[in-house]
Amino acid sequence: MIVDELIDQALAMVQGRKVIDVRAGLGYTCVMLEGSACGLAYTFRNELGCCCGILDVAGNLIGMNADKIIPWAKESDRLKAAIGLAAVNAVINDPGKNWDTGNVLNAFTLHESDTFGMVGEFKPILSKVRPMTKNIYVFEQNVPEGSELYPADTIPRFLPGCDVVVITATSVINHTIDEVVSYCKNAKEVCIVGPSTPLCPEVFRKYNITLLAGSVVKNPELILQIVSQGGGTMSMKPAIEQVLLRI
Template sequence: MQLINDLLNSVKIDAPVRNVLIGAHWTTVSSRGCGMASTVMNPKPHGEGQVRDAGSLHLKSAGELAQYLLSENWLEASVGLAALNSLLEIPQGNITSVNAFKVVAEKGSGKHVAVFGHFPYLKDIRASARQLSVFELNPSEDEFSLERVPEVLPEAEVVAITSNAIINHTLDDILPYLNPKAFSVLVGPSTPLSPVLFEAGFDLLAGVRILDETTLIQSVAQAAIFRQVIGAELITIAK
């Protein structure tokens, strides 16, 4: 969990928690700002969805909740990542609203592209790439399991990794096999917009900027999938 520890240690401020919401698809924590992360649960039927101190999470500081990111309980880790994101200040600089997968498709034209996570834009990437390798925790017939990472990933020239890999603690297992010359993107509303991730080797961070906390929380509470979410916009930040 070295990268998670690096992210946690990079945050030098704390703030009281104003609100915690664990929705069907998204988790939000409001503190210094409003942070968002995917709501992820372990793929087991009993007990893994229980959150420590549920009902009093709002009495903790955001820094305390961010420590939940270290938990092997993915639901707690979801809360932890949302709390971490609530403390981060979006870096100034190369911020755009370009779709990260459009960048991946363009960069990956005629190349070997690897994608971690089953995203809705895979058809476009497949159409332009010479080869597309898709990795999933529970792979379908034409996808790879994470056990194939050491064999397949070093050959990829463009790589997009879901930021949920932070929540399920697989990112540290993936990064050692990333080709240093590959163009790499960490993508998804859970993405911490932190310089630490550039230091870890990513070229592009694709996450969200919260525009209206009240409307965001309302839509998340009503089980909105991301395209239904109101109050947040997708942004990308280049190294």
């Protein structure tokens, strides 16, 4: 599984660092490690339930070796998985690297004849795509009645016919990414997007992924405050930098 490979990559890089802070916010989860390295992951707040969202180790995470929580990324408990992936991203998404920056909206090209697929609705991207092609499939787990969205169970039918595909990085947290990318083998461009994205070409290049559009945390103290106060993607912008990694 992709998540197992990401875990292995992070464990090989963590170098014994300890957990300095953990914030499980309504929008995102953040983990800070020694050296002020921060990673983010989406919080599936509607899938935590009344019990499984309660951590029996709460209050004991600070000072724990990071290699103890990185493997949580493969847990079925959505909160543990978010904490685990945030720890993975704290290790891998190094703000000290010389990343290419920019917005994914400008990173791929669509022709009128192309078919565009999106797994997880990103409205800003859709607003750019709609004038470029009429052949659009947007898949979501929960589709409101009367919506133009396609339910996730139609992915095997329609995604193999898409030329350009954008996939939310939250698919790493809910462990659907392996199945989704298996239907993208005919695509010329496959992008993983969102602040939860691990910037790890060593793993993703094996799966026909061509572009990673994620974030690095530039202001750790600010991001901890924003996450704790229920901030989402837009609120986090002053504390992060959008990164584009072409594979």
